[in-house]
Amino acid sequence: MSAVPVFCGACGKSAAPESRFCEDCGTPLKTAAAVTPDLTSAAAPVIPLPTPAPAPAPAPAPSQAAAAANARGVILRDTNAGPGLVVVDSRQLTFTLEQHWRSPTSAPTVNTHVDVALDASGQVLAVTPVPESVLAKEKLDKMKDGMNDLKDEYLPKLMVRVDQVGKPLLIAVALLAIAWIWLPAVSINISASIVQNLTMFDLLRLANVSSSLEGMMQGGSGSSGLYGFLCVVAMIAPLAHVFVADKRAAFGLFAPLAFLVLTGLGIYLKIRNLTSAASESMRGFGGSQMGDFAGAMMKQALAAFSVGYGSYIALIVALYLAWRGIQKVLAAR
Template sequence: MKKRGKVLRDTSAGPGLLMVEGQQYSFSLEGVWRSEVAPKPGMVVEVELDTGGRIMAISAVAESQLAKEQAEVALAAAKQKGAALASTMVARFGMPALVGAGLLIVGWFFLSTVSINTPLGSLDFTFWQILGFLNAKNAFEMLGQGGRSGPSAGFYGFLALVSIVGPFVHHFWKDRRAMLGGLLPLLFMAGVALAIRSSINNALGPAGTSANMREYAEQAREEAMKMISIGFGAYLSLLASIYFAGVAAKQFLVAKATDNPEQQSRKLAA
C-alpha cells in the first residue's frame, strides 16, 4: 500500500529517516529510492509498504503535484463555504429575489442595453456605461464617439447600487415603507431613460425661433432616435425591475391592510 510521508533526515551521513502517519521509518537509497533527485529534509515522498510494514519503494512527489493537490483542497473548501453561504442567502431572501437580482446585475453590467447604428458599424453600450456618459457633461457626443474615454458612473453609479440593494432593505429595516425599496430599480431605469432623451434633445440644441429652425431640430431629433436601438440587456433588466416592483407593491398593500384593522382596534379600545 502507498502512503504519503516526509523526509526527516537525508542519507548523506547514514540511513535516512521518514515520517509516515506519525511513525518513523529508516531507509537507504539502495533498492528503494525511485526518484532521480536525492532525498532532502522536508521533501514530501510517496512510500510503498508491504503487508509487514517494510518499505518497498520511495518516490519524491513533484512540486507541481503538491500544488495541484493543495489547489483542489482549497477549491473544495471554497465550494463548501460557498454552498453554505448560498443556502443561508436563499433561506433569508428567497430564491426568486436572488435570481431577480442576478438578472438585474447581468442586464446592467454585462449585456448591451443600447446600440447606436453608425455608418462605421454598431456601437454597443451596457447600462453601466450609459450611466458614465450621463454623469459626463457631453453625454450624447461621447456616445456618438463610441465612449472611448470611459467616463465614471459617479453619482449615477451610486444610485444604481442603491437600486440593486433596494428590494432587500425590508429584510433589515422592519418598517412597511422599506418594502417600497423594490420599486427603486424600475424608477431608476425610468429616470435614466428620461435623462438620455433629455441629453439627446440638449445636444441637438434648442428648437429656435423660426419655423424652419424648429422643423430642422425636430428632424434631427427623429434621425438621432432612429440611430438608437434597445439591446437585450435593457429588456432583461426591465423584466427583473417589473418583478421587484410588483412584489414590493403587493407586500406593501398586504402589510397596510394588515396594519389597518390593528390600528382601528386600538382606537376602539382607547
C-alpha cells in the first residue's frame, strides 16, 4: 500500500508522510493513522431492519345455509283455493299447506296470527300458528307497557295538578259527582215491596220532559235539558278559582248549594202546579167532591216520594264547599 501524503491545515502545503510538523510553518500535522479510521478496531453497528407485520387472516367464507329468522305475521288468505297469503312487516308472502304449514291440529284461517320462519332471501320456510295463550300474554304485556308509559308521562303532571287543586277540594267534587250521578236522590214507594230510586240526573230528566205528575212518577226516557247542563256546571264550578285568576271565580264554590236550592224549589213548584192543575181539572169535570177526591189522591201520590241518601250526601258536600267559599271570599277582601 503506497504512502499517502500529508497536507498542512495552516498553509496548505504537502509534507512527507512521516513528518510530524510542517516544514514551512511548523504547524503540527495529523498523520494518516489519525485521519484514517481503524476499521478493524470495532465492528460497525448493525441497524435492525423493521419486521414486516403479519398478514391478516382471511375472513371465513360465509355459510351457504343461513339461519332462518322468525317474524310475526297475519294470514290474509287461507289455502282452500291455492296458496295462502301471509303479511309480514308490510310484505305479502305466499305459502302452501303441504310445504309450509306447521300445525297438525288446525288449518290456516284468515286473521290468524302466525310465526313465519324466513330464509336469507326473505322467502317463507315455515308458518306456525301462535297459541291463544301467547297472544293473550303479549296483549297483557302491551297493556302493562302502555300503562307504565302513561304513568311515567302523565302521573307526575297529574300529581302537580292534584297538589295545585288540593286533595280536600278534589274529594269533595268527586263525592258530589258520585252523589248526583249514581246515588239515589229520590225514592218512590210504588208499593210495599217495590221502590224506584231516581238519581239526580234521572230526576232532572223527568222534570224536564214530563208535563204531568203521572209522567214524573212513571218515568220515561228523554234529556235533562237545561237542568242537566246546570248540574254539570255546578259540579265543576268549585274548581274554577284554581285555574282562573279572577277573584270572582271563588264564587263557584257556592254553585252546588245554589243549584240544589234552586232546582229543588223549581221541581217542588212544578209538582205543586201539576197537582193543582189536576185537581182543578177533576173539579171542573165532576164538581167539588171530585176535586176534593183528586186532591186527596195527589197528596197520597206525593207522600210516595222520599228523599234519598244521595241528596243528603250532596247537601253536606255543598255546604262544605260553600263554607270554603266564604273563607276564600273573606281572605280575598
